[in-house]
Structure formats: C-alpha cells, structure tokens
Amino acid sequence: MIFPKKLEQKLKLREENEALRTLDSKNELVDFSSNDYLGFTKSELIFDKTHQFLIEKNFKLNGATGSRLLTGNHLLYSEVEVFLADFHNTESTLVFNSGYDANIGFFASVPQRGDVILYDEFIHASIRDGIQLSNAKAYKFQHNTIEELEKLLIRHSELVSESHSNIYVVTESVFSMDGDSPDLAAMIEIIKKNNAYLIVDEAHAMGVFGAGLVQKLNLENEVFARIITFGKALGCHGAAILGSKKLTRYLVNFARSFIYTTGLSPHSLATIKTSYEQLDDDSTDKLHQNIHHFKSEIERLELKNLFIESNSAIHCCVISGNTKTKNIANQLQQNGFNIKPILSPTVTEGKERLRFCLHSYNSTQEITQVLENLATFAI
Ligand SMILES: Cc1ncc(COP(=O)(O)O)c(C=O)c1O
Incomplete structure (x- = not known):
C-alpha cells in the first residue's frame, strides 16, 4: 500500500536508534x-458490582450518544461528579474522557495570550501538548528545583503584573517517568508569594497516596486545579479536573477536548464510582x-x-x-x-x-x- 517516503525515513531512523515503538x-x-x-483492573468484585449498579439504575446503554454538550450528558455524569467533589474535598469536578484529554483541554484553554506557564522539565507529554496548543509563553524549570522556579516566578511576576496577566505553574505530584515528588508545600509558599496559580497532575498519586498527595498534605485549597486519572490505580478509564465551580464552567465552555468528543459510556462512569467505593x-x-x-x-x-x-x-x-x-x-x-x-x-x-x-x-x-x-x- 502507498506510504510517503518521508515518513518511511522517519521510521527507519527510529529503528536505527533502537527507539522504534511497537505494540506488545x-x-x-x-x-x-x-x-x-x-x-x-482484574477485580471481579468491581466488575460484578458495576454490572449490578447499571441494572438497578436501568442504564442499559452501550454508549453516550454524543458530546456532553449535546445528547451525551447522561445522569450518571452528575452523580459521579458530585461524588468526586465530595471525595476530593473540592467545590467542583469535571470528568474528561482521559487524562490526555483533560490536560490538553486545560492547557489549551486556560492560559491566555500574555500569560506565562512555568513547567517542570519532566512534565508529562499530555501537558506539553496542551501547552503547545496554548497562546501563552511557556518556560521550563529544572526538575523539582524550587530555587529555579522561584527565580522564574520573580522575573515573570514583575512583567505580568503590569499587563494584568497570570502565571500558571504546573507539576506532577508523582512523576510518571521518575516516580519522585516535588515539595508541594514549599512550592505553594513561593507560588502564593508571587500570585501565581498551581496545577498538579495527580495521575500516579491517586489511590497510591489515598485521594492524592495534595489532599494527603491538606493543600487542596491552595491549588488552582488538580488532574486525577482513573486509568492507573483505579483500574478503569477517564479523568477529572478538580477545582472551583467557575473553573468547571469555564472548561465546559472553552476546553475543546471536552466539547468536541463523545462522552464516556454509562458503563465507564459506573466503573469509576464502583472503583472508588473499593478503595x-x-x-x-x-x-x-x-x-x-x-x-x-x-x-x-x-x-x-x-x-x-x-x-x-x-x-x-x-x-x-x-x-x-x-x-x-x-x-x-x-x-x-x-x-x-x-x-x-x-x-x-x-x-x-x-x-x-x-x-x-x-x-x-x-x-x-x-x-x-x-x-x-x-x-
Ligand atoms: C502524569 C500523567 N498525566 C496524564 C496521563 C494521561 O492519562 P490517561 O492515560 O488517562 O490519558 C498520564 C498517563 O500516561 C500520566 O502519566
């Protein structure tokens, strides 16, 4: 079958560098x-309870039928989002189809032109992709290095205060490729001093450190947004952004990866709820x-x-x-x-x-x- 030569060459280069990805x-x-x-993921109890829950609620549907803004916002969404807000001690939550969708949706829509994003150099690819879609300027800081973050914060806070722009700082509470964690309390101290907003991706902390590291450290009110995913310790699929009601309202209106996609099936939502109940x-x-x-x-x-x-x-x-x-x-x-x-x-x-x-x-x-x-x- 036909295939462009340029792409063939890129694959060849990957092979030569021993870096070709294949599916196992x-x-x-x-x-x-x-x-x-x-x-x-292998829990028969979660599987059976989810099935039972769907039967009891008479949710005999295989899909969501459309975007949540059109026909896809079935009742299980609000039930799960209310449950998550209570569980994670936050004002509001918004479920996305995956952590990848949550991160690109957030970073492409929240930081505006003139704003600054400061990100840890080892941040997950989904955050990087979201940043690339954003109109804000982005600068990386050395992995888990508070001193460098502080220098960047001081330098940019002077600039943005004149233009009424915002600074967003993003990190992971457990880094996906390193397994280590930042000193969140120290980070928050300097972020607050410089009037910036912190976003924490909790994909690998959720369920491993209870409801996530932010909550474990009682820092939920100091963070602008938390991203949690359900495909890791919770063993199922999907993600949520935790924050204020205003943030949810904003994302529903502007996060394109939320708007222009079919919602999760009732079965996915029911599995998320059942998995939480098994924690x-x-x-x-x-x-x-x-x-x-x-x-x-x-x-x-x-x-x-x-x-x-x-x-x-x-x-x-x-x-x-x-x-x-x-x-x-x-x-x-x-x-x-x-x-x-x-x-x-x-x-x-x-x-x-x-x-x-x-x-x-x-x-x-x-x-x-x-x-x-x-x-x-x-x-
Ligand atoms: C830190 C981090 N954020 C986000 C994601 C994406 O989550 P999902 O697999 O639900 O798309 C991952 C998964 O690889 C991750 O490691």
Whole structure:
C-alpha cells in the first residue's frame, strides 16, 4: 500500500536508534509494568458490582450518544461528579474522557495570550501538548528545583503584573517517568508569594497516596486545579479536573477536548464510582508494604545508587543507552518479569531506564527475585 517516503525515513531512523515503538501482545510475565497499582483492573468484585449498579439504575446503554454538550450528558455524569467533589474535598469536578484529554483541554484553554506557564522539565507529554496548543509563553524549570522556579516566578511576576496577566505553574505530584515528588508545600509558599496559580497532575498519586498527595498534605485549597486519572490505580478509564465551580464552567465552555468528543459510556462512569467505593486501607497497605520491601532490597543488593529516590509505586533504575537498557529489559523478560525499558526520546538521552511499577498483588518473593536478577547483569 502507498506510504510517503518521508515518513518511511522517519521510521527507519527510529529503528536505527533502537527507539522504534511497537505494540506488545499481552503476556503472562510477572507484572512490574502496568499502572494497575491496586489490582483493580482484574477485580471481579468491581466488575460484578458495576454490572449490578447499571441494572438497578436501568442504564442499559452501550454508549453516550454524543458530546456532553449535546445528547451525551447522561445522569450518571452528575452523580459521579458530585461524588468526586465530595471525595476530593473540592467545590467542583469535571470528568474528561482521559487524562490526555483533560490536560490538553486545560492547557489549551486556560492560559491566555500574555500569560506565562512555568513547567517542570519532566512534565508529562499530555501537558506539553496542551501547552503547545496554548497562546501563552511557556518556560521550563529544572526538575523539582524550587530555587529555579522561584527565580522564574520573580522575573515573570514583575512583567505580568503590569499587563494584568497570570502565571500558571504546573507539576506532577508523582512523576510518571521518575516516580519522585516535588515539595508541594514549599512550592505553594513561593507560588502564593508571587500570585501565581498551581496545577498538579495527580495521575500516579491517586489511590497510591489515598485521594492524592495534595489532599494527603491538606493543600487542596491552595491549588488552582488538580488532574486525577482513573486509568492507573483505579483500574478503569477517564479523568477529572478538580477545582472551583467557575473553573468547571469555564472548561465546559472553552476546553475543546471536552466539547468536541463523545462522552464516556454509562458503563465507564459506573466503573469509576464502583472503583472508588473499593478503595480501602487493605489494598493500599499491601502496596506500601511492597514499596518498602523493594526499597530495602535495592539497599541490600547495593543497587540503590542506580535508582531514582522514590516513595511511590514507580521505581526507576537508570541504565543509560537505548541498546543496553533494551538488552537488560529483554533478559529480565526472558526470566519471567515484565519490565519495560524507557528509552530516549521518551526520556533524555543518557537517562534511559528500567521502570519498575509495583502493585499490591506482587509478592515479596517476586520483588526479591527480580532485583536479584537485575543485580546479576553487572550494571
Ligand atoms: C502524569 C500523567 N498525566 C496524564 C496521563 C494521561 O492519562 P490517561 O492515560 O488517562 O490519558 C498520564 C498517563 O500516561 C500520566 O502519566
């Protein structure tokens, strides 16, 4: 079939750089790579309860039928959004079809021409894409570095105060490719001093640290917006932006990824609600015991200096080099462990890594085995 030469060449270059992405089929390896941190994706209880809930409510529909602004705003939306607002101690919430949609919708519509966005250099691709769609100017700051953020804030707050523009700062509470976290309280202090607005993406904190790190630290009233996603620890699909009623009203009117798309099916909304109802201390405690075990094992095996410091479910071993990282990942996979190599250009060249995602359902034995295996590859 016909295919433009230019695109062919781009694929070839990816291949030459050992950076070609391909789709894996599902495998039976021990899971150290999915985002299903609490095992909710495989929960038959959630599956059955969701079905029951839909039958009881007589929601026998397979789809939403249209955009939420046209025919797609079925009753389950308001039920779930009211529930989420209460759960997350916020004035209002707005559900999006995915975290990607939430981030591009927010960043393309909220910051205006003349505004400034300050973003952590390791911010997720969905935020970067949203920023690219925005008319605001954007500047990155060094990963988790408060001092550099403060310098940028001071420099830009003088400029924007004359033009009545706004500064937006965006970070993640758990970084998706590093697993580490910013000092949110310290960030908020300098952000407040400089009259800026903070947005926190909580995709990998939600369910891992209760209702997210912002809430765990009692900072929900200091943050302009939080983005939570349901495709990670909650094991289903979708996302929500948490903030004021005015923010929700604004996004309904201006966020194009909210407006010009078919809404989620009732089944998706029902699964979100049922999954939230299953969040309890048992599954989170098991996950945190595993995180603790993983950390003590990397210390015992003298691997600690290769790992990025993290208390979350994501732990990264920096290898450096696409080929080497891929080779070690392949060997671990051959030995039965599903470990994904994270290659450049997804991460900076030289920082290619193995990304270990921990789950409540990993056994301590599996954790010990995979790390003992890793240690044999004389990194
Ligand atoms: C930090 C972060 N934000 C947003 C997203 C996008 O979420 P979703 O998978 O629901 O589109 C992801 C997922 O990869 C993520 O890691």
